[in-house]
Amino acid sequence: MKLSIILPTFNEEGHIVDFIEAIRKNIPEEVKYEVIVVDDSKDRTGEVVQEKYKDDLSVKVFLRKKRGLATAILYGIEHSSGDHILLMDTDFNHDPAYIPRMIDMSKFYDIVSGSRYMWGGAMKMARFRFLGSKLFNKFVALTLGLNIADATAGFVLFKKSLLHNLDLKAIFQGYGEFCIKLVYTFKLKAASLIEFPVIYKARPTGKSKTNFTKYLFIYTWATIKTRFNGRKLIHSTN
Numbered sequence: 293m294k295l296s297i298i299l300p301t302f303n304e305e306g307h308i309v310d311f312i313e314a315i316r317k318n319i320p321e322e323v324k325y326e327v328i329v330v331d332d333s334k335d336r337t338g339e340v341v342q343e344k345y346k347d348d349l350s351v352k353v354f355l356r357k358k359r360g361l362a363t364a365i366l367y368g369i370e371h372s373s374g375d376h377i378l379l380m381d382t383d384f385n386h387d388p389a390y391i392p393r394m395i396d397m398s399k400f401y402d403i404v405s406g407s408r409y410m411w412g413g414a415m416k417m418a419r420f421r422f423l424g425s426k427l428f429n430k431f432v433a434l435t436l437g438l439n440i441a442d443a444t445a446g447f448v449l450f451k452k453s454l455l456h457n458l459d460l461k462a463i464f465q466g467y468g469e470f471c472i473k474l475v476y477t478f479k480l481k482a483a484s485l486i487e488f489p490v491i492y493k494a495r496p497t498g499k500s501k502t503n504f505t506k507y508l509f510i511y512t513w514a515t516i517k518t519r520f521n522g523r524k525l526i527h528s529t530n
């Protein structure tokens with residue numbers, strides 16, 4: 293396995309090096325990996341990573357400096373060389389301590405997906421956001437026929453070959469709604485998926501970029517569109 297860990301960053305200067313170090317500590321010795329940072333920050337997140345890892349070929353940094361979470365992730369994937377992709381938020385919400393067990397599970401499943409809303413999972417934040425997001429995920433599962441508790445965590449390890457013949461430009465648009473479209477196309481491909489419980493850790497520095505109410509509307513609309521047009525996200529020709 294070669295693992296490409298894609299890290300989109302926006303103003304994560306205060307903890308990004310600690311985060312990358314925590315990732316490296318948790319990758320088993322026998323696993324080859326690369327860390328790909330795609331930085332759009334106004335602060336010096338990308339530059340700090342560049343300086344720290346200038347002699348380390350396993351950490352690549354792209355200073356994109358234009359907003360867009362989903363397009364940043366796609367950019368990282370397009371510049372990756374691994375056969376497996378791991379997507380993570382860079383603020384410790386997604387705890388690198390889970391990486392070893394995700395790698396283990398990826399030997400048996402095409403997709404390994406962190407879940408806040410199954411037995412053992414949790415997210416310690418405003419109750420309104422937790423319940424809203426949990427309920428929204430039930431709506432996603434029902435609307436798209438996905439047997440999944442958490443389609444929007446975005447903490448996911450999958451085989452890169454699953455991206456073959458997907459309309460990646462149409463999937464990776466906007467903010468976190470790409471997760472819903474991606475998992476839907478994976479389901480259409482009959483890929484095997486396992487969810488495992490994750491507990492979100494608190495972000496050590498900086499601020500969340502998610503305006504929950506705004507994104508609830510955007511994600512709901514994306515889910516409805518996927519229900520009716522999702523099949524078009526897979527090209528039938530190649």
Ligand SMILES: Nc1nc2c(ncn2[C@@H]2O[C@H](COP(=O)(O)OP(=O)(O)O)[C@@H](O)[C@H]2O)c(=O)[nH]1
Binds near residue numbers: 303499502
């Ligand atoms: N490259 C890039 N990363 C972003 C952008 N917006 C958010 N992120 C990153 O996306 C991840 C999730 O953002 P966060 O603010 O933690 O959202 P929350 O966990 O939903 O509160 C973090 O790693 C952010 O740095 C963006 O426009 N560009």
Ligand SMILES: [Mg+2]
Binds near residue numbers: 383385495500
């Ligand atoms: Mg976060």
